[in-house]
Structure formats: structure tokens, C-alpha cells
Amino acid sequence: MLVSSAARVFLVGLLAGSAAAQNEAPARPETGAAKPASAKDRLLAPDSDERARAAAAVELLASEPGVARDQLARSSRPDVLGALLDAIASDPNARPETIAFVPDLIALTRRPELEALRPQVVTTLTALHAKSPTELVAAVVARLDDSDAATVRAAADVLGALRDVGAIGPLVRLLRRTDGDGPLATAAGAALEAITLYPYGTNVMAWSQFLEQNGGKTRDRILEEMIARERVEKDEQLRMAEDEIVRLKAEAAEADPKRMVADLTYPLAQVRWNAARGLLVRGGDVDLGAAREAVLAGLESGTEPTEIVIAYLELLVVIDERAEPAPVPDERRDRVLATLVGDARSEVAIHAAEAAGHTPGPAVTEAVLAALKRLQTYDEPSDVRTALLKVTGRLGLVGAKDLLIAALRRDPGVDGRIAAATNLGALAIAEASADLEHALTADPEWRVRRRAAKPLAQVSGVAAVPALTQALSDAKPEVRAAVAEELAGLKTDAALAALLARLRVEDVVRGELVKAIGTTGDARATDAVTEQLIRAAPKRLDPPDAAEEPVWREARAALATLCGDDVARWSQVAAAAAAVDRPQLHAWIWGQTVRAFELQAEPDQGAYLAALLAQARAATRNLQWDAALAALDQADAKCAKVATADDRVIAMRERARAHAGAGRGLESTSAWNQALVLAKTASGHLARECAIEAARSFFDFGNAAACEDVLAPLADLADEDALLLARARRRNGRNDAAIAGLRELLARPQMAATPLELHARFELVEVLLDANDAAAALGELDRLDRQLTGSNDDASSLRSRELRKKASGAREPVEGDSNGSHRDTPAIHHGMTRTR
Numbered sequence: 001m002l003v004s005s006a007a008r009v010f011l012v013g014l015l016a017g018s019a020a021a022q023n024e025a026p027a028r029p030e031t032g033a034a035k036p037a038s039a040k041d042r043l044l045a046p047d048s049d050e051r052a053r054a055a056a057a058v059e060l061l062a063s064e065p066g067v068a069r070d071q072l073a074r075s076s077r078p079d080v081l082g083a084l085l086d087a088i089a090s091d092p093n094a095r096p097e098t099i100a101f102v103p104d105l106i107a108l109t110r111r112p113e114l115e116a117l118r119p120q121v122v123t124t125l126t127a128l129h130a131k132s133p134t135e136l137v138a139a140v141v142a143r144l145d146d147s148d149a150a151t152v153r154a155a156a157d158v159l160g161a162l163r164d165v166g167a168i169g170p171l172v173r174l175l176r177r178t179d180g181d182g183p184l185a186t187a188a189g190a191a192l193e194a195i196t197l198y199p200y201g202t203n204v205m206a207w208s209q210f211l212e213q214n215g216g217k218t219r220d221r222i223l224e225e226m227i228a229r230e231r232v233e234k235d236e237q238l239r240m241a242e243d244e245i246v247r248l249k250a251e252a253a254e255a256d257p258k259r260m261v262a263d264l265t266y267p268l269a270q271v272r273w274n275a276a277r278g279l280l281v282r283g284g285d286v287d288l289g290a291a292r293e294a295v296l297a298g299l300e301s302g303t304e305p306t307e308i309v310i311a312y313l314e315l316l317v318v319i320d321e322r323a324e325p326a327p328v329p330d331e332r333r334d335r336v337l338a339t340l341v342g343d344a345r346s347e348v349a350i351h352a353a354e355a356a357g358h359t360p361g362p363a364v365t366e367a368v369l370a371a372l373k374r375l376q377t378y379d380e381p382s383d384v385r386t387a388l389l390k391v392t393g394r395l396g397l398v399g400a401k402d403l404l405i406a407a408l409r410r411d412p413g414v415d416g417r418i419a420a421a422t423n424l425g426a427l428a429i430a431e432a433s434a435d436l437e438h439a440l441t442a443d444p445e446w447r448v449r450r451r452a453a454k455p456l457a458q459v460s461g462v463a464a465v466p467a468l469t470q471a472l473s474d475a476k477p478e479v480r481a482a483v484a485e486e487l488a489g490l491k492t493d494a495a496l497a498a499l500l501a502r503l504r505v506e507d508v509v510r511g512e513l514v515k516a517i518g519t520t521g522d523a524r525a526t527d528a529v530t531e532q533l534i535r536a537a538p539k540r541l542d543p544p545d546a547a548e549e550p551v552w553r554e555a556r557a558a559l560a561t562l563c564g565d566d567v568a569r570w571s572q573v574a575a576a577a578a579a580v581d582r583p584q585l586h587a588w589i590w591g592q593t594v595r596a597f598e599l600q601a602e603p604d605q606g607a608y609l610a611a612l613l614a615q616a617r618a619a620t621r622n623l624q625w626d627a628a629l630a631a632l633d634q635a636d637a638k639c640a641k642v643a644t645a646d647d648r649v650i651a652m653r654e655r656a657r658a659h660a661g662a663g664r665g666l667e668s669t670s671a672w673n674q675a676l677v678l679a680k681t682a683s684g685h686l687a688r689e690c691a692i693e694a695a696r697s698f699f700d701f702g703n704a705a706a707c708e709d710v711l712a713p714l715a716d717l718a719d720e721d722a723l724l725l726a727r728a729r730r731r732n733g734r735n736d737a738a739i740a741g742l743r744e745l746l747a748r749p750q751m752a753a754t755p756l757e758l759h760a761r762f763e764l765v766e767v768l769l770d771a772n773d774a775a776a777a778l779g780e781l782d783r784l785d786r787q788l789t790g791s792n793d794d795a796s797s798l799r800s801r802e803l804r805k806k807a808s809g810a811r812e813p814v815e816g817d818s819n820g821s822h823r824d825t826p827a828i829h830h831g832m833t834r835t836r
Helices: 005-015 019-023 039-044 050-063 065-074 078-089 102-108 112-131 133-145 149-162 165-177 183-196 204-214 219-230 236-255 258-263 269-281 288-301 306-322 331-341 346-356 362-374 383-395 398-410 414-426 430-442 446-471 477-490 493-505 510-520 523-536 549-563 567-577 583-598 605-621 625-638 645-661 665-681 684-700 704-711 719-731 735-746 755-770 774-788 794-811
Strands: none
Touching: 039 050, 039 065, 039 078, 050 065, 050 078, 065 078, 065 102, 078 102, 078 112, 102 112, 102 133, 102 149, 112 133, 112 149, 133 149, 133 165, 149 165, 149 183, 165 183, 165 204, 183 204, 183 219, 219 236, 236 258, 236 269, 258 269, 258 288, 269 288, 269 306, 288 306, 288 331, 306 331, 306 346, 331 346, 331 362, 346 362, 346 383, 362 383, 362 398, 383 398, 383 414, 398 414, 398 430, 414 430, 414 446, 430 446, 446 477, 446 493, 477 493, 477 510, 493 510, 493 523, 510 523, 510 549, 523 549, 523 567, 549 567, 549 583, 567 583, 567 605, 583 605, 583 625, 605 625, 605 645, 625 645, 645 665, 645 684, 665 684, 684 704, 684 719, 704 719, 719 735, 719 755, 735 755, 755 774, 755 794, 774 794
């Protein structure tokens, strides 16, 4: 296991501030264009987080191994070294380039200032050894011949940590070179003891004899022979050997799951348990027949510990599920399970009952029934009885009906009553109707009431509607939701009426009720579901409230089922929703309506065109610009022949709106120009609306000239549009026309004391200043100030003061300007609200 993040942070804190770390800081980038940081810079950056440094180490190792080795050799930063060690350990195949780092890793273990990092170095070497043991051991053994004694000692320590039998011969030869004396002999002896667990220390003769007797043997074989010789001595060494066998077997099974099958019969109980648990979760190409034989033999023996029996029972179910073809009835398997169902150990009996549910043979069913009869005392809850009750349905154990009814009435355990109710429904026990009704409406535990709804519907069918209707008012929402699902499944008028009545008063499980109603497929529920859809629809463009979101989702799904491809029904839904301002709602409804048209072989072209235009309009309001344009393209492609002049204007107007919403000014302007051309043959009211909206769009996109050209010919402009015309004229430099228009606008009676009047007066002051009429501007500002007196409009008051300074300055002759005209300064526009 690699050094944890917490440990690495501790090491960084321990060694922070060292002089070596200062030399490793990446150079500051030169001024100018920023260059991507190299892998080395990112590795050494002091502000890199752990994940970034790890990624940089992997990249550096792959692209510049020489630089990586240099960092291993001279760096004193634990965070940098830790990242490099993680990168080396993560090499999936331990390539030769990675093995080449072994001398550098060994050298790391010799540096006293990095003593805390040694466990991670050993972990890295161990990881490489697991992937390429021969090459790794050879690389470490090569360091035993180094001229530096410290390197030799470090290599011996590493070989002891790797515990590979391939290092025994080289270590014995090192021991011989030292004549068993000195630090190198001590290191060699310690490594040999770690590999073999034999306590020969630095005894050259003993290790030479050991090498002669055991050379070529695997490590587990060496340890097994030692266990066989020393079994009579139950000492610590034997326990260590057994633990080591378990570890070796686990490592071998991790590499090859096939070995786990053989380990099911291994003498050590821990190995057998590990093998059974491993096969439960590991796939792979294993011999299921051999595994099944080993499991049955172990269960038949009657000597296995409880935990192994449980593991074998669970594994037996998995083996039968994976078997291809499916296993045929097996008397031997049934006999084993029949015995274990009555086992005195409750854990074993529970797992045996669960396994029995997969084998409905006569011996098993009889054993389950007999065990249930023995446990027919209800003084206290019983997990074994509950497990037996759960499998009666899968076993088809109709003979247990009286026991199931008794358990439903009297079992003190909630799970026992639930199991009884569930299987009474699975077995369709008609005699249980009254008891299931009682459980649904009167059981004190809500979980039982909830789980009794389905069995009652299974047993009683439509006769269950009255009891289910009563339970639809249960105090627990979980019960009401389960009951709604069962009522919907019965598909009767009474069931639908009960669901609709509950929906009108329900607050908590409206989504579940709507979903249930939708599954009935009954078109009579369309209005009720539509009402819920409208109620739960998001306001404006915001997402729905958390409480409303399930209703919004389920209502859409229900209406998709209830309306299908019936255009008339979708039209009714659209009409019901027309009165509310819900952009997402309208976009979805018209999208579904168009889909219904598309599913028809020969849709009514006029109605289809109207739906496409409505979809485009709704999509635009919902800020779905591309969806709006797609609907308009569809209208052009499929309904052009039936489009009236008004239809073409409306379509082009929606296209202009969509482009404007997406910020595409040129496309929007082009579409508005086309709409204005088409409007010449359209109805007068539509043509006027189109012209006014086009003018607004032209102004918004900076084309004041086009705005004036469109608005000027129009008579009886609304106040807001008259102000827009004046602003356009001012922007076009037609100050006199703008002033005249504004004075005419301000003379309208309805303008008095309105926000729009304030906007118009500010606009008049600014255009007067543009026209160099400072005196008239000051006169208008006097009127404005009187109008603002006593108000809390600080922004308008501030703007008035700024304009007064400008007007007063314009009255004084400017140096070099003999006619006293004011400087041309940008006007400050006061925002105003405009609605389409």
C-alpha cells in the first residue's frame, strides 16, 4: 500500500524549509507570452496539489526518465519523491525502463534525512516485484556486488522485504563472502530469515545446508514443509507461517481466480474461507463443477466452522446462477440444504433457507415446511422464521398457507408479517383476503400496511378496490403511494375515481398519484393530470421547486401516455394551459403536439402549421432559439403550400425573434426586413405590430435609421413607441424633429406623472443640449426638479444635477469657441422598461 495522503502531508511538514528544496523550485517564467508549464515544473511547483503533482510525475517518467532519475537522486522534498514513487509503482507492466530505476530506489533508502520515506520506497519495489518478479529481483541482486558497503546492505534489506525465494542463493553467497561477520553478514542473515522464516541468523553453514536442501522450491512449499515438521510445537513461528500461507494464497488467487477453486479444500480454514468469499465476487474462467463439488463436500462434512458454512451456502447459489446450462435438480444438493435448514445455528439456518429458495425440490420444501411448523410460536420475533417465510413463495409452498396466515396475524416481527403478506400474494391464497385487508388498513406498523397492498390486489383483484380506497387515506405517504400503484393496476372505474378524488386533496405524494393515473391509460384522466401539470410547471424560466419537480416530471410522462398521438387531446391540453404564463410548459406542450402531428400519416396541414408556429413562439419565449428555428424550418418545408400571408409574416417574425435572442443581429435584421416586405400583403393589425417590433429590434441592434424609417409613417404611435421614434431621430442627428416629437408626446394627458414622462423629459433635455439650446435645457431641468421634489428617486436626482452642470457650462463661452456652443459630450441615458 502506498504512503497515504495524510502521511505525505506530515512528511512535507517535517522536512519543509530545507536548503535542498529551495534549489528545486521551478524557475520563474520569462515575461511575455505564457508557456505551458513542463512536467518537471508542475512536479516541483510548491503550490501544486497532490493530484496535479501525481499527474506531472507520471508524465515526467514517460517523457523524460533521465530528469526523473535526477530528481530521485538529489531531491529532498518528500512530496516530490512520493509522487515519483507512486508513478513508478503504477507502471502496469514494470517495463525495463522502469526496472532501471531500481538502483536509484535503493539509494533512497540509504539517505538518513529521508528515513520516513523508506516504507514507500519498499512499497514501490514490492509493487514492481508483483508485476515482474524475476527482472526486479535480478536488478536488486546486482547491487549486492556493489563496491559500496552501504549499497550492498540496502540491497539486502530490500530483498528481505520482497521475500522472493530467487534471492536466497545470492544472499547465501554474500554471507559466505563475509564469513558470517560484520554488518553485511547481519543484513544478509536478516533478509534470509524474512524470506524463509528460518532462524539461522548469520550461520553460514546452516544457510548453506538450507540452500542445498531447498534450492528451487517455491516459498509456499518451503513453509508448508516447515509447518509439517513443526506442527507439534504450536509456537509463534507456526502461526506466522500459517498467516503467510493465507497471504500467499490470497495473492495467487488475485492473479488467477482458478486457484481459488482448489483452495476450497485447503487444510487451513482461513484459506478455504478466503477462497469462498473470493469466488462470490470474482468472475473469470473457473471450473464451476469442481467448485460445486468442493462446496457440497464441505457442507456434507458437518465439521466446517459457521463462517465457512455460510460462505459455502452463498457460493452455492452463485455457482448455480452462473452455470450454463442451468443445473438440473440435484438430490444431493437438496439433501444438504434440507439438513441445514434445521441447523441449530440460526445464521446457518437463515442462509440455508435463502439457498433453498433457489431449489424447489421435494426434500427442500418438506424441510422448510417442517422447520416452519417447529417455529410456530410467536412469543418473540425470529429471524429464522422470517427467512423461512420469505422463501415459501419461491418454493410454491401452498401447503404453508395456514402458517403464513397465522404469521400475518400474530408474528411479533415486522419483517415476519411482511414476508407472510408478500408470499400469500405470490401464492394467490384466496383464503387470506380478509387478513390482508386487515393488514392493509389496521396493522400498527406502516411498513406492513404498505407491503400488504400488492398481495391484496393479487389475491382479491377488483374486489380489493374498497379496502385499497380506504387505505388511500392512510396517514403515511409511503402507504398512499403503494396503494395508488395497485389501484391503478386494477384499471376499474371505481379505482380511477378513487385516485382522482385523492389527487384533488393530496399534497405529499402527488407525483406518485399522477404516475399511477398515467399508467391506467384512461383518457378521462387527462384533465386532472393537465391541472397538475399546470400547477407544477416552473414559473418563467426557473426550475421547479423541489416539492413540485416530481409532479412536473410525472405529469409530463402521464400525459404522453394518456394523449399519445391524439392531436385533439393535445390541443385541449394547450388550451387549458394558455391562461398561465409558463414558458417551459408551453414549449413542452407544443413540442408534444407537433410530435403527435408527425406521427399521423396525413396530418391536417393548416392545423400542423399552426402548431409549428405555436411551438416556435413558445420555444423563443423559453430561450430555446435553435428549437424555434427548427420548428420554423419544418413549417417552411412541410406546410408552405397552406400558409397565408399572415402565417408567413408570423413565421418570419418568430425567426427574427429567435436570431435576436441568440445575439445574431445581422440575421435578425435580415429576417425583420423580410417580415416587413411580407407584411404589405398581411392584415393591417399584424402589419402594424410587425413594424413596431421590427423598429424596436433595429434600434436595439444600433440601426436608428431603419428604426425611424419604419416608425415615422405610422400614425397614432403609443407613448412608448413615440419616445422610441424621438430617440432614433436624435441618434440620427435630427434634433429638431426629435424635440418636436418629444414636446408633442409630453403634451399628451396620459403621460402626466408617469415613469415614461420622466424618461421623455430627460431625453428632451439631452436632445436640447445636443442642439446647443442650453437655456431651454435648463428650463426643462427646472420642471424636472419640481417633479422630483419630495421623491426618493436618487438616481434621477443625480442625473438631473449632472445635466444641469453640463447645461450651465454650455452657457459660458468656451475658450476658442466664439459662439459659446457647448462641448459635444455623450448623453447619459436613463434606462426604461419596454415590454413586447
